[in-house]
Amino acid sequence: MSTDGVAIRAVGLRRAFADVQALAGIDVQVRRGEIYGLVGPDGAGKTTTIRILAGLVDADAGDVSVLGHRPDDGAVREQVGLMPQRYALYGDLSVGENLDFFRQLYCLPWREASPRIERLLELTRLKRFVDRRADDLSGGMYKKLALACALLHQPAVLLLDEPTNGVDPVSRRELWELLGTFVGQGMAVLVSTPYMDEAERCHRVGLLFEGRMLAEGAPGRLVRELDHPVYVVEGSDRARVTRALTGVAGVRAMSPAGARVRLVVTPDGTPEVARALATVDATLRPVRADFEDVFLARVGADDAAGRAA
Amino acid sequence: MSETLQRLVGQLRAVVVKEIRQTTQDRRMIFLLTVAPFLQLLLFGFAIDLDVDQVPTAVVDLDHTPESRETIAGMLADGTLAHVATPPSVPDAERLLEDGTVAVVLVLPEGYGRDLARGVPTQAQVLVDGTDPTRANVAGGAASGYLGLEGLRLAQAQIAARLPEGRTLPSVVVRPRLFYNPTQSTPIYMVPGIAGMLLLIITTIVVSMGLAREREMGTLEAVRVTPLPTPVLMVGKIAPFVVVGLFDVTLAITAGAWIFDVPIRGSLLLFYGITALYLLTTVGVGLFVSTVSQTQQQAFLGGFIFVLPAMLLSGTMTPIHAMPAWMQPLTALNPLRFYMEAVRAILLKGATFTEVRVQAAALLVYGLAIMALATSRFRKRVS
Numbered sequence: 001m002s003t004d005g006v007a008i009r010a011v012g013l014r015r016a017f018a019d020v021q022a023l024a025g026i027d028v029q030v031r032r033g034e035i036y037g038l039v040g041p042d043g044a045g046k047t048t049t050i051r052i053l054a055g056l057v058d059a060d061a062g063d064v065s066v067l068g069h070r071p072d073d074g075a076v077r078e079q080v081g082l083m084p085q086r087y088a089l090y091g092d093l094s095v096g097e098n099l100d101f102f103r104q105l106y107c108l109p110w111r112e113a114s115p116r117i118e119r120l121l122e123l124t125r126l127k128r129f130v131d132r133r134a135d136d137l138s139g140g141m142y143k144k145l146a147l148a149c150a151l152l153h154q155p156a157v158l159l160l161d162e163p164t165n166g167v168d169p170v171s172r173r174e175l176w177e178l179l180g181t182f183v184g185q186g187m188a189v190l191v192s193t194p195y196m197d198e199a200e201r202c203h204r205v206g207l208l209f210e211g212r213m214l215a216e217g218a219p220g221r222l223v224r225e226l227d228h229p230v231y232v233v234e235g236s237d238r239a240r241v242t243r244a245l246t247g248v249a250g251v252r253a254m255s256p257a258g259a260r261v262r263l264v265v266t267p268d269g270t271p272e273v274a275r276a277l278a279t280v281d282a283t284l285r286p287v288r289a290d291f292e293d294v295f296l297a298r299v300g301a302d303d304a305a306g307r308a309a
Numbered sequence: 310m311s312e313t314l315q316r317l318v319g320q321l322r323a324v325v326v327k328e329i330r331q332t333t334q335d336r337r338m339i340f341l342l343t344v345a346p347f348l349q350l351l352l353f354g355f356a357i358d359l360d361v362d363q364v365p366t367a368v369v370d371l372d373h374t375p376e377s378r379e380t381i382a383g384m385l386a387d388g389t390l391a392h393v394a395t396p397p398s399v400p401d402a403e404r405l406l407e408d409g410t411v412a413v414v415l416v417l418p419e420g421y422g423r424d425l426a427r428g429v430p431t432q433a434q435v436l437v438d439g440t441d442p443t444r445a446n447v448a449g450g451a452a453s454g455y456l457g458l459e460g461l462r463l464a465q466a467q468i469a470a471r472l473p474e475g476r477t478l479p480s481v482v483v484r485p486r487l488f489y490n491p492t493q494s495t496p497i498y499m500v501p502g503i504a505g506m507l508l509l510i511i512t513t514i515v516v517s518m519g520l521a522r523e524r525e526m527g528t529l530e531a532v533r534v535t536p537l538p539t540p541v542l543m544v545g546k547i548a549p550f551v552v553v554g555l556f557d558v559t560l561a562i563t564a565g566a567w568i569f570d571v572p573i574r575g576s577l578l579l580f581y582g583i584t585a586l587y588l589l590t591t592v593g594v595g596l597f598v599s600t601v602s603q604t605q606q607q608a609f610l611g612g613f614i615f616v617l618p619a620m621l622l623s624g625t626m627t628p629i630h631a632m633p634a635w636m637q638p639l640t641a642l643n644p645l646r647f648y649m650e651a652v653r654a655i656l657l658k659g660a661t662f663t664e665v666r667v668q669a670a671a672l673l674v675y676g677l678a679i680m681a682l683a684t685s686r687f688r689k690r691v692s
Contacts, residue, residue: 054534077536088531092331104323105535107316149531 005031007157007188008053013062015048022048024211025062030188032156035179037202037219038192039295044208046192047085050161053190054082066157078106081150085161085192088146091135095126095145098134099152106153113152120148123178140171147175151182158182160191164198176201196292205291207298214298219291228252228297229270230289233261236282244280248273252304253296262287264297320537324545328519332549342515342550346507346557347564353503354496354569361447367394367402367411374422380433383459384415389451403436412438413448428467488658496569501652502625504561505645508584509591509619512554514612516595519546520687521608524599539688547592554591558584562656574659580652586669587648589676596683619645647671 008030015023023045030036038046051057052064055072069076089098099120103113121127124144129137134145143163150158160179164172176198183189191202199205200219207214207222215222233241241261245251250269255262263284265273274284332338366385370377385392394411396402402414416434424431435452439445465478472478523529523546532542562580565571573580594615602608620626622636623645629637640646651668654660662669 056530056533074536077534080534082531082534084527084530086527088527090327090331090528091526092334093327097327097330101323101327102535104319105532105537107319107536 005033007032007067008036008190009063009065010049010053011063013049013052013064014060015045015052015057016060017048021211023052023059026206026208026211026213028053028190028206028213030157030190032188033183033186034204035183035189035191035202037199037205038190038208039194039196039199039205039291040192040208041194043210045211046194046208047161049208050082050159050190050192054080054159078153079156081153081155081158083143083146083150083158083160083163085165087142089134089142089149092133094131094133095121095137096130098145098149102149102152108153116152116154117148120151123181124148125174138168138171140167140174143167144171144175144178147178156187158187158189160189162192162194164193164195172198196290196295199291199295207295209299209302212302214302215294219294222294223289223291226289226294226297227267228264228289228293229267230287230293231263231265231273231284232257232287233263233277233282234285236277236280240280241277241282244276244282245273248276252300253293255292255296262293264289264293264300317538317541320541321545324537324542325548328546328549342511342553343557343560346511347560349507350500350503350561350564351568353499354565361444362388363391364389364413364444364448365393365411366390366413366415366448367396367405368392369396369399369402369414369416371398371419372417372421376422376425377417380417380421380456380459381415384452384455387451387455390415390448406436406438409438412441412444413452415452425463496565497571497657498653499625500561500565500569500571501656502623502649504558504565505587505623505648505652506620506625507557507561508554508587509616509645511557512550512588512591513595513598513616514609515550515553516547516592517598517602517608517612518605519550520596520599521602521605525604540684543596543684543687547596551588551592554588555581555584571656573656575655575661579662579665580655583648583651583655583665583669583672586672586676587644590644590672590679593676593679593683596687597679600683600686600689619643622646623649625649641671644672644675647675 006029008028010026010028013023013026013028014021026045026049028036028038028049038049040046048057052059053066053071055066055070055076064071066076067079071080090101093101099117103110103117108116118127121130124141124147126141126145126148129141134142137145143166147160147163150160158179163175167175179189179191193199202219204217205219205222206216217225236244238256238259238261242254245254245261245263248269250266250272251263252266252269253264263273270284277283332342368381370381381392384390390413394402394405396405399414399416402411402416405411406414414434414436416436418432418434421431421433433456435449435456437445437449437452465480469478520529520543523532533539562571562573566573595612598611598615599608602611622629622632622640622643624640625645629640629646632640647668651660651665651672654665654668658664
């Protein structure tokens with residue numbers, strides 16, 4: 001383990017599948033005691049990144065080290081926990097049997113593991129369901145069991161691929177609270193998510209889009225440093241506003257916000273947008289930017305740059 | 310025990326226990342692995358009867374003489390042909406042949422007895438339904454064989470009557486004596502074959518599907534990020550089904566001995582030794598199929614692509630010398646053929662290792678080759 005507290009270090013990661021460039025050279029660094037969020041839409045390259053870090057896929061190019069070793073090194077396996085996006089448990093085995101199976105794969109003696117399993121079952125509130133088949137669990141409970149299996153050996157590095165996908169809001173909150181508990185003990189967590197609101201729960205995030213890292217940093221800082229003004233359009237219906245703004249260069253991103261339209265506008269695009277809205281008797285009301293606006297602004301800017309090139 | 314070994318044993322036990330738990334939870338699976346093979350054995354043993362006898366026969370006796378009646382009685386005497394109909398004319402008999410009521414028609418023409426008495430050539434006609442070639446061969450052979458011998462006997466009798474006192478005619482009497490399966494019972498021939506087929510199906514298809522299932526379900530990946538070494542995973546997944554396969558084989562020869570009187574003349578140790586060599590191949594093929602399959606469905610069909618020709622071209626169902634000449638050398642590529650030869654030799658003839666060493670060597674070579682191929686492919690696929 002390196003002395004600077006960096007648990008995961010990846011530099012210049014590239015990976016292609018057939019003719020699709022899944023990763024086009026990204027850098028990721030995760031420190032101990034940190035939750036790093038890999039945020040991006042489907043197909044951005046989040047799963048590929050996690051699979052490379054877990055040693056399941058080789059990168060075409062770039063350097064990867066997990067706790068100072070290659071990710072497929074046997075020594076690292078003892079220290080890394082992975083919760084894959086898809087099902088990864090034995091559905092025909094019970095909650096208890098799944099936990100016991102993974103306990104044995106990690107060669108944990110029962111005496112040592114038993115209090116840990118008890119605690120995980122309590123934290124995940126799965127204790128009551130210990131005899132239930134994994135297939136018969138709800139989506140949220142299933143994910144919590146997968147998390148418990150990944151945490152059983154107290155890994156120094158935890159990789160979570162969209163852990164809250166298909167999970168109800170209550171279980172989602174519980175999962176994040178659980179993560180908070182373990183990170184407090186010095187674990188390095190890398191979590192991918194397509195949900196922008198979850199990005200704000202991470203210490204640092206990387207915005208991944210089409211295999212490239214568009215921005216990286218603490219979510220609060222990324223929001224504060226956003227140079228794009230954000231507005232809600234007042235005074236007209238959504239359909240008319242959308243028509244009036246179609247093709248206006250100052251609009252970086254347009255999204256529905258209830259009955260209204262939310263706009264992310266280029267740094268100097270406000271006058272042009274206001275003029276276009278005047279034709280339909282609508283006005284701009286400034287609002288506080290959130291992380292989703294940051295993402296939309298970055299993706300929009302990336303698109304515009306792509307078109308210009 | 311060193312710590313590393315202790316770890317490996319612990320991990321292996323975990324995989325084996327998991328596999329047993331998963332299998333025993335599924336009652337249908339238990340049935341398919343234990344009861345179904347036994348039922349198949351009974352079914353094959355009782356239903357596959359390759360002995361041809363009691364072939365339904367129509368007799369058209371247009372002569373109505375003591376000679377014609379004697380000929381008919383003689384032809385029916387050994388039980389190959391069974392007299393079921395006596396149509397009045399040949400067209401009536403042909404109709405019975407056509408609608409399947411009978412498979413053989415014997416026609417003795419008018420004047421048959423008279424010609425015999427006069428000592429001039431005469432004719433008897435045998436019509437045979439050739440749709441089932443084996444039955445047609447046996448029935449036709451029985452009828453013409455009897456008539457041929459009968460003709461010879463009559464001719465000899467006439468010649469002998471003119472010989473001086475004390476002289477006899479030269480003759481050769483063939484007395485076949487059958488070894489190893491003297492009653493020519495089909496089950497004695499089939500049961501060792503069925504044991505080999507059960508083992509093939511259970512180990513090849515169950516192993517290939519078991520591994521494909523882990524891949525399909527995503528559990529293979531979850532297990533791969535743990536410190537579990539790939540070979541331990543493979544062995545742990547395979548071992549329970551090898552045990553099930555051996556159990557089924559034991560069941561097959563035990564039931565074979567009790568129900569069908571299949572002899573166990575050779576050494577059981579040798580039998581299980583040969584079976585272990587054979588398992589190398591069947592498990593290896595299962596493993597190989599799993600490396601080229603993404604889903605359980607593909608693994609199942611992939612397994613069958615091997616299992617079916619292996620069974621048909623092994624000499625279990627049809628003798629290898631009855632196959633087309635170009636195909637016969639191909640059976641040398643079939644491990645089941647060697648297992649079948651060895652097992653029949655051990656069980657029925659009491660063969661020793663020296664007598665089955667060629668088969669044992671072939672099984673070993675095929676087993677190691679397919680295992681090496683499958684293991685390297687499996688490890689490559691996994692990493």
